[in-house]
Amino acid sequence: MAPPSALEVFPETDTSTFTVxxxxxxxxxxxxxxxxxxxxxxxxxxxxxxxxxxxxxxxxxxxxxxxxxxxxxxxxxRGGSSLKNAAKFLKTPGLISLGGGLPSADYFPVEEMGFVVxxxxxxxxxxxxxxxxxVDGRPANSxxxxxxxxxxxxxxxxxxxxxxxxxxxxxxxxxxxxxxxxxxxxxxxxxxxxxxxxxxxxxxxxxxxxxxxxxxxxxxxxxxxxxxxxxxxxxxxxxxxxxxxxxxxxxxxxxxxxxxxxxxxxxxxxxxxxxxxxxxxxxxxxxxxxxxxxxxxxxxxxxxxxxxxxxxxxxxxxxxxxxxxxxxxxxxxxxxxxxxxxxxxxxxxxxxxxxxxxxxxxxxxxxxxxxxxxxxxxxxxxxxxxxxxxxxxxxxxxxxxxxxxxxxxxxxxxxxxxxxxxxxxxxREYTARRNVLLLACEEFLPKEVVTWTPPMAGMFMWLKVDWKAHPRFHDGVTLLEVEDELFHRNMAAGTLLMKGSWFVGEKGKGSGAEEMFFRATYAAASFEGIREAVKRFGVAVRELFGLKQEDFGKER
Amino acid sequence: MAPPSALEVFPETDTSTFTVxxxxxxxxxxxxxxxxxxxxxxxxxxxxxxxxxxxxxxxxxxxxxxxxxxxxxxxxxRGGSSLKNAAKFLKTPGLISLGGGLPSADYFPVEEMGFVVxxxxxxxxxxxxxxxxxVDGRPANSxxxxxxxxxxxxxxxxxxxxxxxxxxxxxxxxxxxxxxxxxxxxxxxxxxxxxxxxxxxxxxxxxxxxxxxxxxxxxxxxxxxxxxxxxxxxxxxxxxxxxxxxxxxxxxxxxxxxxxxxxxxxxxxxxxxxxxxxxxxxxxxxxxxxxxxxxxxxxxxxxxxxxxxxxxxxxxxxxxxxxxxxxxxxxxxxxxxxxxxxxxxxxxxxxxxxxxxxxxxxxxxxxxxxxxxxxxxxxxxxxxxxxxxxxxxxxxxxxxxxxxxxxxxxxxxxxxxxxxxxxxxxxREYTARRNVLLLACEEFLPKEVVTWTPPMAGMFMWLKVDWKAHPRFHDGVTLLEVEDELFHRNMAAGTLLMKGSWFVGEKGKGSGAEEMFFRATYAAASFEGIREAVKRFGVAVRELFGLKQEDFGKER
Missing domain, CATH: 3.40.640.10 (Type I PLP-dependent aspartate aminotransferase-like (Major domain))
Structure with a gap:
């Protein structure tokens, strides 16, 4: 049986606008x-x-x-908490409770709590x-x-x-x-x-x-x-x-x-x-x-x-x-x-x-x-x-x-x-961070081996590496061997990216067995750090896959 | 086999003093x-x-x-969290991490937090x-x-x-x-x-x-x-x-x-x-x-x-x-x-x-x-x-x-x-609270029906009620019926105490079937509240058990 079409299922709800x-x-x-x-x-x-x-x-x-x-x-x-049922009696006017073992707030050693936001x-x-x-401070009156x-x-x-x-x-x-x-x-x-x-x-x-x-x-x-x-x-x-x-x-x-x-x-x-x-x-x-x-x-x-x-x-x-x-x-x-x-x-x-x-x-x-x-x-x-x-x-x-x-x-x-x-x-902040990562990828990565889709949301980018381009692919090197080699070359170059295989939910299933990925996040590093890390990754990939290194000159 | 004696088990440890x-x-x-x-x-x-x-x-x-x-x-x-294993790499000098999805602290909207203690x-x-x-304020310089x-x-x-x-x-x-x-x-x-x-x-x-x-x-x-x-x-x-x-x-x-x-x-x-x-x-x-x-x-x-x-x-x-x-x-x-x-x-x-x-x-x-x-x-x-x-x-x-x-x-x-x-x-505070409750019990409760042991610790007192003294005991009234009657009379008098039967761990087992208790806490009510609540409890008990009410006069 084919699934019902979306329009039949939701005839009255158009949630993409706020006109209801x-x-x-x-x-x-x-x-x-x-x-x-x-x-x-x-x-x-x-x-x-x-x-x-x-x-x-x-x-x-x-x-x-x-x-x-x-x-x-x-x-x-799972039943409820029986003692909490006794709380219903607390509404009785004039009642003095010697019931619940709640400590008096007199013994909470905090008189005041404050935040600057x-x-x-x-x-x-x-x-x-x-x-x-x-570098980025906020104005004091903010x-x-x-x-x-x-x-x-x-x-x-x-x-x-x-x-x-x-x-x-x-x-x-x-x-x-x-x-x-x-x-x-x-x-x-x-x-x-x-x-x-x-x-x-x-x-x-x-x-x-x-x-x-x-x-x-x-x-x-x-x-x-x-x-x-x-x-x-x-x-x-x-x-x-x-x-x-x-x-x-x-x-x-x-x-x-x-x-x-x-x-x-x-x-x-x-x-x-x-x-x-x-x-x-x-x-x-x-x-x-x-x-x-x-x-x-x-x-x-x-x-x-x-x-x-x-x-x-x-x-x-x-x-x-x-x-x-x-x-x-x-x-x-x-x-x-x-x-x-x-x-x-x-x-x-x-x-x-x-x-x-x-x-x-x-x-x-x-x-x-x-x-x-x-x-x-x-x-x-x-x-x-x-x-x-x-x-x-x-x-x-x-x-x-x-x-x-x-x-x-x-x-x-x-x-x-x-x-x-x-x-x-x-x-706005995450958009700016993502864009720095994407620009760095375009500038520093060899697109014949590394490809990606710009993320629309979140803090992660998924970099696909064509591991079959590895020089020893025809000599029987495995995906996991190439992945591990690239991970360590990358570490040696001074960049930590996460191995895609760490994220395979059902081991041995799915395209995880055929495709190789690394996860990069733009959540926390500085803009300069993001650029430098991607540049190092580019060097590591070119080394591993025997590609010519590019001369990007000194970091701006 | 008799259990080994305590002295044989702990020959070298005297934990009651600090002389080790x-x-x-x-x-x-x-x-x-x-x-x-x-x-x-x-x-x-x-x-x-x-x-x-x-x-x-x-x-x-x-x-x-x-x-x-x-x-x-x-x-x-239960295995560990695999991503946290990658944290070991973070110690590498000069490493730039695009690894863990930890948001930047720049996006925590709290610049400062303070407490008055x-x-x-x-x-x-x-x-x-x-x-x-x-009534009890603390001096400002405290x-x-x-x-x-x-x-x-x-x-x-x-x-x-x-x-x-x-x-x-x-x-x-x-x-x-x-x-x-x-x-x-x-x-x-x-x-x-x-x-x-x-x-x-x-x-x-x-x-x-x-x-x-x-x-x-x-x-x-x-x-x-x-x-x-x-x-x-x-x-x-x-x-x-x-x-x-x-x-x-x-x-x-x-x-x-x-x-x-x-x-x-x-x-x-x-x-x-x-x-x-x-x-x-x-x-x-x-x-x-x-x-x-x-x-x-x-x-x-x-x-x-x-x-x-x-x-x-x-x-x-x-x-x-x-x-x-x-x-x-x-x-x-x-x-x-x-x-x-x-x-x-x-x-x-x-x-x-x-x-x-x-x-x-x-x-x-x-x-x-x-x-x-x-x-x-x-x-x-x-x-x-x-x-x-x-x-x-x-x-x-x-x-x-x-x-x-x-x-x-x-x-x-x-x-x-x-x-x-x-x-x-x-x-000191709990000792004072406990003492107020104990003095009130001595003053207001009929000891022929209600008895207790002064607690050495905690926030609870366990009041034993001789339910067999109930006028209808020989007519077959049950412990749970007497307990419920006293609970509600007590509520009508304006005091909440917890029923002992609510605390029986293994239903139908233990002395819970023969003895009746109410739990009182001195944790939170004011001293006057504690005294008044106990006084009301005394009135409720005397009513239920057909005892003569005492005239305690006005609260001091």
Whole structure:
């Protein structure tokens, strides 16, 4: 059976524009908040997520598919935390509690916490960056100081404070920060089913592990890109979960290959049932840097419907989308307004998810800082509920220190608008970094051996090396031998690039056996460093493949 | 076979004093640091824990038992994070890395972070506390401001900064904070075997869950106190791990009962193999408030040796040890020096652990703040290694924001001495709180029905109610019916106490079927609140049991 066409599947949803009448806007958030009243959430208070979504705002949409039948015994049997049930009694007026063992905030040895953060919109952003923080200072008036006190809530000066954030919390995180995350998610993705929800995580790696424990058993398989994030494979393997590769092209995962793997699944050969979880990084994929187009996503979603599978959409690089690269152009055009910016983003699987078959993993690691260890998932309510009950009995909740910092920054200082300004800034910076790498590749690499596709998003570039051009290819040298030789020559020349073979998800499968790649990142080195590293790589490649060295002269 | 006597097992270790010649002291820490040189640990740097322990300092001790044979398939098969292996190449001089996808610190939108914290030793600590933070202010000069900048390490002004703490980290946490934790652990416990180590956790609930995945399979049992922390049972249950109760008295877990349960284990009746993990909270146990004496701990350790079991020592309340309560005494004596304080602490299992059969779980939740979500375990190196490899592929590491805050507070502001001052402060405060509760119980409760043992540690008191004195006892009323009736009468009177039955670990087992308890905490209510709550409880009990109400007059 052919997959249903994308247009038949999504007749009413055009998520590439923002013309759906009641879609949430930044202005709409203020109105919704005014209607729902002041947020009051004390120590370990459960969040009223329905009110954050706007009561009745999503009621016209259909409900998510129920995934309980596919959940593991572990996930299904997990009860709530019984002591937290006693918290319901705390609302009794006049009650004195000698119940919960929450320490008094008097014994938290922090009276005040403060941060110096950039003001939005940034000043002086037209200055050309050099990628070197020793050189690029920000003007002094471009920052602002924010402060949280211990008892700001009692004093009425803030909706969140040290006494509450530093106390025990709920598995879904604090209501204060969660409200912001729910609003942000709706603003960007507007999930097209009614009962979506969000719950905080301690990051996408942890979220992936917890979701595996919810949906896969020892001996089962999940599906993913043939080149994938190794920590994912390494996290799944000890649980006895194996990874089946789906082929990719420069636009990422191939819908046809997904359909083929699922349609031809042979339990006897594989030793496990047909998978029902697809793990994918649709935007700026690690390691290939590929980004799936809207058409590709629709086709893959249709295959997911056909085989009734669940999509784990891991999107740390979603906001590192860039303008198309045009060779020789030093600066490129950027969105001129928040609306332009939002419209420019490739729609997520979540925004196409009419049936509630997507679990989206969002992270602050690439856009705020990895060390905050705060992320969130968006999924059908009953999946979020199972997730936060698990959190209650494991990670408990993300760090309250991190949560309070993010709240002061995102909610009280930047707001949703300021955050979009920040994302635009990051986008400009990564675009400039990518362009430096691409220009260096064009200048220094021998194109007869090394080829690439300019990435549209993320922080990685995937360099294909024609290993069959190696002088000893006809003498039987193997791909892995050539790869290792080039890796070490490159190291000897003073450049670290990652071997493509480290990213093969299903060992021995996929085109990994025929093609050779190296992964380069433009995330962190200075512009000069990026140029120099690529130049050294060019020298190493020419040496290895017996090509004539070019004279590029002294570095400018 | 009788268990070996404690004296035979520990001939050379007297851990109740600090006279062992080479035992680490606060002064010794400074010397050790001077000898090992400046700590330099950049982004995601692996920690050299051996140097934190002092090279050769523990070499005279014997090595830990190897626990690999008892580990689960999941724990044994977990490989490291392959990409982190590439980090070893980063030491190459002159290398430019386009390898790891670590974002540049330029894109962390925090330039500076600061905290206002109490100065140690505290000023004005002789003031009588009322337990009410609205009334008890601290003098303004009693606090100090601490600040962390983004590039303090590059500037040479600190060993830790925002650029590093906010970056990705290692599963064991940052070297900077871990060094302090290792030193603190040695200072307090001086583990009597050579290859002990520490690794950070995101809290004891998460540590418990991760240790269960390391040591127990579906269908297996673990041992614990008959009344226990419900979240532990609730975390283990979905993994298919069952809890076997060991009887307790007012001094906690009974060694004889532990021996009996293990000696008489019947696989057929239980449907699972003889357990080899004991989970215990030895100090200020939740919910009973009981503390095991040194003699009790030695006896239990000997039983653990006899049956070759592993002890999980969960110690969130360890530093909430207090002076013995003497009725009618309003203030009690307190340790006058750090040495007095350390000597006064009941020795931990870790400090008795000659064989490496203890995994100690430490937490900042009760002594700094629960919201930091930073704790650590101390265990044989090979257990810590399996733990941090799991962290690398799940929680990643505790929040860097929390870690930097703790580093600035514990390492740079208080030091080891200042932290002991803080712990002494907390001890005084909890002692005062406990005494208020005990005085209120003596004043307001009918002793013919309600009895208790003054807790020596922790934040909980365990009130035994003679439910057989209930007017309908001879008409067949059950314990659970009386407990529920008293719970609700108490709520109607305006006091929340926790039902003892909520804490029964192995349902239907242990004395839980015969005795009735309520748990009260003195952790958080004001002194007046504690008195009033107990007074209300007394009224509720007298009503339920048909006793004459006393006239206590107006609250003072």
């Amino acid at each position: 009448p009641d879609r949430l806007t930044i202005q709409g958030i203020a109105k919704r908040r005014a209607a729902s009243g002041k947020l009051i959430a004390g120590a370990a208070a459960p969040a009223d997520i329905a009110s954050f979504k706007g009561l009745n705002h999503h009621i016209h949409k259909s409900k998510a598919k129920r995934w309980e039948p596919r959940m593991t015994e572990e996930a299904k049997s 950039p003001r939005m919109p940034l000043q002086g952003t037209n200055k050309v960056s050099t990628g070197d923080s020793e 920052t602002t100081q924010i402060t949280a006190g211990k008892h700001d809530m009692a004093a009425g000066t803030s909706a969140f404070d040290i006494a509450t954030a530093f106390q025990y919390g709920q598995g879904h995180g604090s209501a204060q920060l969660l409200r912001w995350l729910v609003e942000h998610t709706e603003l960007i993705h507007d999930p097209p089913y009614a009962d979506w929800s969000c719950t905080m995580t301690v990051g996408n790696t942890s979220a992936f592990e917890m979701l595996m424990r919810m949906f896969a058993q020892r001996g089962e398989w999940i599906l993913t890109e043939e080149y994938t994030f190794p920590a994912m494979v390494e996290s799944a393997a000890p649980m006895g979960i194996k990874v089946a590769a789906v082929k990719m092209d420069e636009g990422g995962l191939l819908a046809e290959s997904l359909d083929e793997v699922l349609s031809n699944w042979d339990e006897t050969v594989r030793g496990g049932p047909k998978p029902f979880v697809l793990y994918t990084v649709p935007t700026g994929q690690n390691p290939t840097g590929s980004t799936q187009t809207l058409e590709r996503r629709r086709a893959i979603y249709a295959i997911a419907q056909k085989h009734d599978i669940l999509i784990l959409e891991d999107e740390p690089y979603y906001f590192l989308q860039m303008q198309p690269y045009i060779a020789g152009e030093v600066t490129d055009s950027q969105p001129q307004s928040h609306q332009d910016f939002l419209t420019s983003l490739v729609p997520s699987y979540l925004s196409l998810d009419t049936e509630g078959r997507v679990v989206r993993l969002d992270s602050f690691s690439k856009v705020i800082a990895p060390g905050v260890r705060v992320g969130w998932i968006t999924a059908p309510e009953h999946i979020c509920e199972r997730y936060h009950v698990h959190s209650d009995l494991s990670t408990q909740s993300p760090s309250g220190v991190s949560q309070l910092m993010l709240f002061k920054l995102l909610e009280e200082t930047w707001g949703h608008e300021g955050y979009l300004d920040w994302l635009l800034h990051i986008r | 010649p080479d035992r680490l002291t606060i002064q010794g820490i400074a010397k050790r640091r001077a000898a090992s040189g400046k700590l330099i640990a950049g982004a995601a740097a692996p920690a050299d824990i051996a140097s934190f322990k002092g090279l050769n300092h523990h070499i005279h001790k014997s090595k830990a038992k190897r626990w690999e044979p008892r580990m689960t398939e999941e724990a044994k098969s 109490p100065r140690m030793p505290l000023q004005g600590t002789n003031k009588v506390s009322t337990g009410d933070s609205e 606090t100090t401001q601490i600040t962390a900048g983004k590039h303090d390490m590059a500037a040479g002004t600190s060993a830790f900064d925002i650029a590093t703490a906010f970056q990705y980290g290692q599963g064991h946490g940052s070297a900077q904070l871990l060094r302090w934790l290792v030193e603190h652990t040695e200072l307090i416990h001086d583990p009597p075997y050579a290859d002990w180590s520490c690794t950070m956790t995101v809290g004891n609930t998460s540590a418990f869950e991760m240790l269960m995945r390391m040591f127990a399979q579906r269908g297996e049992w673990i041992l614990t106190e008959e009344y226990t922390f419900p979240a532990m049972v609730e975390s283990a249950a979905p993994m298919g791990i069952k809890v076997a109760a060991v009887k307790m008295d007012e001094g906690g877990l009974l060694a004889e009962s532990l021996d009996e349960v293990l000696s008489n284990w019947d696989e057929t009746v239980r449907g699972g193999p003889k357990p080899f993990v004991l989970y215990t909270v030895p100090t200020g146990q939740n919910p009973t408030g009981s503390t095991q004496t040194l003699e009790r701990r030695r006896a239990i350790y000997a039983i653990a040796q006899k049956h070759d079991i592993l002890i999980l020592e969960d110690e969130p309340y360890y530093f909430l040890q207090m002076q013995p309560y003497i009725a009618g005494e309003v203030t009690d004596s307190q340790p006058q020096s750090h040495q007095d304080f350390l000597t006064s602490l009941v020795p931990s299992y870790l400090s008795l652990d000659t064989e490496g059969r203890v995994v100690r779980l430490d937490s900042f939740s009760k002594v700094i703040a629960p919201g930091v979500r930073v704790g650590w375990i101390t265990a044989p190196e090979h257990i810590c290694e399996r733990y941090h490899v799991h962290s690398d592929l799940s929680t990643q590491s505790p929040s860097g924001v929390s870690q930097l805050m703790l580093f600035k507070l514990l390492e740079e502001t208080w030091g080891h001495e200042g932290y002991l001052d803080w712990l002494l402060h907390i001890r």
